[in-house]
Amino acid sequence: MGIPRKIHTPLTNEVIVSLHAGDMVLLNGEVYTARDVAHRRLYEALIKGETLPIDLSKAVIFYAAPAPTPPGKVIGSIGPTTSYRMDFFTPKLIENGLKGMIGKGNRSEEVVQAIKKHGAVYFGAIGGIAALTAQCVKKVELIAYEDLGPEAIRKLTIVDFPAIVINDAEGNDLYDQAQKKWRINH
Amino acid sequence: MEKKTKKVRQIDCKLITATVKKLFIKANTILGDDVVQALRSALASEESATGKQVLEKMIENANIACREKMPICQDTGLAVVFIEVGQDAHIVGGDLRTAIEEGVRLAYAEGFLRKSVCDPFTRKNTEDNTPAIIHIDIVEGNRLKIIAMPKGGGSENMSAAQMLVPAAGSEGIKKFVVEKVAHAGANPCPPVIIGVGIGGSLEEACILAKKALLRPVGEKNKRDERLAQMEKELYKSINDLGIGPGGLGGRISALAVNVEMMPCHIASLPVAVNIQCHVARHKELTI
Numbered sequence: 142m143g144i145p146r147k148i149h150t151p152l153t154n155e156v157i158v159s160l161h162a163g164d165m166v167l168l169n170g171e172v173y174t175a176r177d178v179a180h181r182r183l184y185e186a187l188i189k190g191e192t193l194p195i196d197l198s199k200a201v202i203f204y205a206a207p208a209p210t211p212p213g214k215v216i217g218s219i220g221p222t223t224s225y226r227m228d229f230f231t232p233k234l235i236e237n238g239l240k241g242m243i244g245k246g247n248r249s250e251e252v253v254q255a256i257k258k259h260g261a262v263y264f265g266a267i268g269g270i271a272a273l274t275a276q277c278v279k280k281v282e283l284i285a286y287e288d289l290g291p292e293a294i295r296k297l298t299i300v301d302f303p304a305i306v307i308n309d310a311e312g313n314d315l316y317d318q319a320q321k322k323w324r325i326n327h
Numbered sequence: 328m329e330k331k332t333k334k335v336r337q338i339d340c341k342l343i344t345a346t347v348k349k350l351f352i353k354a355n356t357i358l359g360d361d362v363v364q365a366l367r368s369a370l371a372s373e374e375s376a377t378g379k380q381v382l383e384k385m386i387e388n389a390n391i392a393c394r395e396k397m398p399i400c401q402d403t404g405l406a407v408v409f410i411e412v413g414q415d416a417h418i419v420g421g422d423l424r425t426a427i428e429e430g431v432r433l434a435y436a437e438g439f440l441r442k443s444v445c446d447p448f449t450r451k452n453t454e455d456n457t458p459a460i461i462h463i464d465i466v467e468g469n470r471l472k473i474i475a476m477p478k479g480g481g482s483e484n485m486s487a488a489q490m491l492v493p494a495a496g497s498e499g500i501k502k503f504v505v506e507k508v509a510h511a512g513a514n515p516c517p518p519v520i521i522g523v524g525i526g527g528s529l530e531e532a533c534i535l536a537k538k539a540l541l542r543p544v545g546e547k548n549k550r551d552e553r554l555a556q557m558e559k560e561l562y563k564s565i566n567d568l569g570i571g572p573g574g575l576g577g578r579i580s581a582l583a584v585n586v587e588m589m590p591c592h593i594a595s596l597p598v599a600v601n602i603q604c605h606v607a608r609h610k611e612l613t614i
Contacts, residue, residue: 177450178450205401206441206443207401207441208397208398208401208403208439208440208441209439209440209441210439211396211397211439214397217397217398217401217439217441218392218397218398218399218400218401219401220400220401220402222402222480222481223481223484223514225514245481245513245514245516245573245574246481246512246513246514246574247512247513247514265513265573265574265575267381267384267385267573268400268481268516268573268604269385269388269399269516269604269605269606270384270385270387270388270400271388271392271397271398271399271400271401271402272388272391272392272395272397272398272399273387273388273391275397276391289452290442290452290454291441291442291443291452292452303384305377305575315575316512316513316574316575316576319375319377319569319571319574319575319576319577320512320568320569320570320571320574320576321569322569322576323375323569323570323571323576323577323578324567324568324569325567325569327564327567
């Protein structure tokens with residue numbers, strides 16, 4: 142809690158180890174949107190040893206697919222989708238260099254362990270405030286899988302995008318800690 | 328006394344299409360006053376500082392969406408449509424389903440709403456957000472009531488139905504509902520609204536649960552005191568889970584719990600729980 146800390150992508154190992162579950166951050170720099178089908182494609186490309194359309198070692202992936210861009214806007218409404226659907230593919234991506242993810246909701250034990258083992262971080266963004274978060278996006282570039290429409294991989298340049306560290310490289314889980322704190326047991 | 332005969336009234340498909348289009352754009356960009364009011368009340372009673380910040384952002388987002396005519400959430404949903412057709416309404420100039428689908432198509436294209444419908448196997452997007460999910464009821468009268476309900480995937484994914492045994496009773500129902508909400512945690516964008524459907528058959532319980540989500544937030548079940556009581560108990564149990572706004576911990580995990588019920592088979596106790604995120608969208612018009 143407290144004043145959010147500004148973070149810049151790509152994430153360095155120094156930054157990653159300094160982040161702790163519960164830290165409020167403002168993300169700046171480039172992130173890539175990728176969700177369900179894009180994950181399957183990235184995963185399959187890794188299995189086949191093909192070159193990926195993005196450099197995973199420098200990437201932060203934002204689980205998101207924006208609404209269409211209206212005239213005069215940089216992007217349509219955009220916010221996180223639920224992350225667990227990417228859990229099957231994520232450990233493989235982390236093993237291959239992925240350092241950061243932005244989404245919402247709990248991750249599997251496999252993802253939490255991969256984050257810990259390889260030094261990565263999972264940021265939570267607030268779901269359902271997509272008109273607000275769209276204002277943090279300053280530039281959009283289509284990168285790959287255009288056929289997927291909203292689900293295509295896009296490079297976003299974000300400024301002061303609000304997020305909170307959910308899973309850190311030490312293995313902590315904010316959702317678990319915070320919800321337990323407020324639970325009233327009967 | 329002879330029943331008053333109703334005059335048959337013609338309703339043109341063009342009007343149906345235009346109405347569906349208008350309602351989906353409106354539903355996706357203007358959050359209902361009841362929901363905004365519920366978020367404000369939640370902000371006043373939330374004790375967690377983080378929870379308060381999250382609720383403030385949700386209210387601010389609703390304002391921005393309305394002002395900028397942008398979708399409140401990027402997930403502009405499956406297009407769920409409830410239609411009540413007066414038995415004395417005569418639909419002309421086409422067929423009802425096609426007229427509705429065309430309204431959805433136009434809304435999602437011209438309203439810059441995300442197309443979120445795909446083939447289950449290939450995952451190829453249908454590119455116009457159709458087919459819509461259409462529920463048609465035949466009612467008295469000669470008018471047509473159209474309810475447009477964009478339903479997001481994240482909260483729908485956390486929903487469930489179960490055929491309980493009659494011995495499970497109301498305690499079994501409450502246990503099932505609370506377990507589903509607890510398991511959902513941060514996933515369905517809390518604070519959530521919970522629709523519960525009890526009785527009927529498997530599909531009827533699910534439809535009841537979805538219809539329960541259409542009730543104004545804060546209004547209890549007026550038809551059955553037992554259900555109003557169950558709503559109160561579930562509301563407390565769910566908020567005691569500590570999930571909080573955004574799942575980041577707090578007092579407010581649900582804005583409302585709405586329960587609907589109908590008779591069921593002597594062998595069964597169907598229960599469905601339909602979870603709705605805080606962006607609870609639905610708009611209606613009678614034409």
